[in-house]
Amino acid sequence: MTPLQPGHGHGSQRAGKSSAGRLGPTWAFEFAFTMLTALYQFVVLGVRLYFPPGFAALVAASIWFARQRR
Template structure:
């Protein structure tokens, strides 16, 4: 029961951290995009919003999970718990948001909602979008996102006892 209580972060850390983590992920994507092609894309604003939302919406789920696994552990274990949770959560949430955007675009050519064909199209459109994000989108988290992840995981590990 103590572990569950300790997993609940303070409200400021939960919501303030979410905004800060979203900003860091957006900055990571924009810096990587700038280094790769000097923003020569018409979708820079949409990408900024996608990476911001991925960070913003993943933090409130992953912080309590990381705190749950870090409870009463050594600092290296706490660091690992936050590192894994933030990595997986941010990538999964950003991939999910990308797949929903992808789905909205292709939905005009899909079968009516709820049909067997629609289900098939929904599953495979989502799977294709996630694959495409993993191949093309994950590299926008590097190198700045990795630095943010290391520093944030260390700070969270130090802060939690």
């Protein structure tokens, strides 16, 4: 393995061209992949963990807000 040289690491600009203001296909792919991974992790891990108490808290907050005076 060779050590990283300045300007050749992750996120460096190539040949002095600025990518500010342009979102390319790589960005779109990474964004979609990140969103799908987060959704999958929530469905697999979060629903079992957060659904029962979260649903009860939602009902309690709904009743509390409905009873407040305006």
